[in-house]
Amino acid sequence: MTAFWTEPDFDDHEVVHFVRDRASGLTAIIALHSTHLGPGAGGTRFWHYPNPKDGLRDALRLSRGMSYKNAMAGLPLGGGKAVILADEARTKTPELMAAFGDAVEGLGGRYVTAEDVGISEADMVAVSKRTTHVSGLPVAGEGSAGGDPxxxxxxxxxxxxxxxxxxxxxxxxxxxxxxxxxxxxxxxxxxxxxxxxxxxxxxxxxxxxxxxxxxxxxxxxxxxxxxxxxxxxxxxxxxxxxxxxxxxxxxxxxxxxxxxxxxxxxxxxxxxxxxxxxxxxxxxxxxxxNAGGIMSVGTEYLARRDGRAADVAEVHTLLEQIxxxxxxxxxxxxxxxxxxxxxxxxxxxxxxxxx
Missing domain, CATH: 3.40.50.720 (NAD(P)-binding Rossmann-like Domain)
Structure with missing residues (x-):
């Protein structure tokens, strides 16, 4: 599995980060396909893969898709994706999410995470306690972008x-x-x-x-x-x-x-x-x-990074371009x-x- 560059879905990815935290049981893959336009942004998938290589395949394919999606959506963001390899019971604990947040923080802002299959808004709130490089957080007020994408x-x-x-x-x-x-x-x-x-x-x-x-x-x-x-x-x-x-x-x-x-x-x-x-x-x-979700969470993250309010009207303007x-x-x-x-x-x- 370490020779990820021989995988058919490897596409000159900039970073493929394998994460293991024994204390919490976290096993994850964070793939950054491109940061040409900005930090690699893409959600985290929480899924049980009987064959871990399928998790690697998803991380590679989905991160490449996020590079393309963010570029075609007109966002100043690159493409990334994370996959948490859940156990068969899909056990999710505060400790596991905290360890994942630490892993995102360890990439120094090159990866911005959000929700995907198996991950909730509440999970993103938990991750945000360990890193600022997260989006899809609860909406701050009426007319604000963010929340469930x-x-x-x-x-x-x-x-x-x-x-x-x-x-x-x-x-x-x-x-x-x-x-x-x-x-x-x-x-x-x-x-x-x-x-x-x-x-x-x-x-x-x-x-x-x-x-x-x-x-x-x-x-x-x-x-x-x-x-x-x-x-x-x-x-x-x-x-x-x-x-x-x-x-x-x-x-x-x-x-x-x-x-x-x-x-x-x-x-x-x-x-x-x-x-x-x-x-x-x-x-x-x-x-x-399907770029509407990243248009929302991307607008939220970029506005927060720039110290301004995230206006949902910006998201609808982007949606109308699809x-x-x-x-x-x-x-x-x-x-x-x-x-x-x-x-x-x-x-x-x-x-x-x-x-």
Missing amino acids: GPFTAIGIYYGIKAAVRHKLGKDSLHGVHVAVQGVGSVGGGVAKLLAKDGAKLTLADMNAERAARMAAELGAEAVDADAIMSTPCEVLSPNALGAILDDDSIEALDCAIVAGGANNQLARPQHGQKLFERGILFAPDYVI PGRLEAIWSASEAESVSPDVVADRMAQELIGRG
Whole structure:
């Protein structure tokens, strides 16, 4: 595992930091992909990996995605990500979070952490007691940026779905458009509620079938088994759970015109973007459409660093730019006959000085 530079997802990362604190039981990986635009910013994932190499893969892929996401979001931030390798019981203690905060502090500001899967706002508060290089803290007052990034991520995805429907289907309204939503947690559930307000027809699925059923009843939607959502006939598939769900088999089974959702690293491998393109399925690159969360916590962190108030209006201004970025990517994709993910990667690489 120490020869991380031989991993297929290693992409000239500046730092891959392995953390072990025996007293608290903390085992973590902090990966910094690029600090070309500013400190590497990205959330912390708390997850049990039966094979620790999968945790390293996530840290490498997610940190690279954050470099691209922050650059394409117009933020003066680089890309980083942390993965805490939880035990099978997902034991989380104050001592473990304190040790993680110390590890972040030890990087001297090169990494700024926030929430991701398995981490709560309360966890970020605990981490903030050991380091100032943290974001996603409770909102200081009405109109302030910060707090749970999930709702902002959902808004950006909603904007992106509207743009995709307009671009691919020629429709200015989501009324009656069939969207299959995979994952109805903080982000996917928020997306589903926004779509429902616009009159979209919804099919929902989640690993927690009871949660999907509850939300379906609330929104007047249909719930299906988690293993059925990827092949559900629909106009838009919106993946909002874990990544690497678009591979040879799943792409072949898709029955949709658009894939637009908030899950990170949806393409199992780079060639799968081309496979979607060849099938005529419009793909919204995930790190562009799901940037709302980092827009919120990034604005919060940068404002606090600069000694000013973090205005939520700044976040909404950034969110409103997501559809235009997607349109530029899709237009270039069609003009050059290359998949949207290739276009987006090229744009991001140029922004971080690797073009």
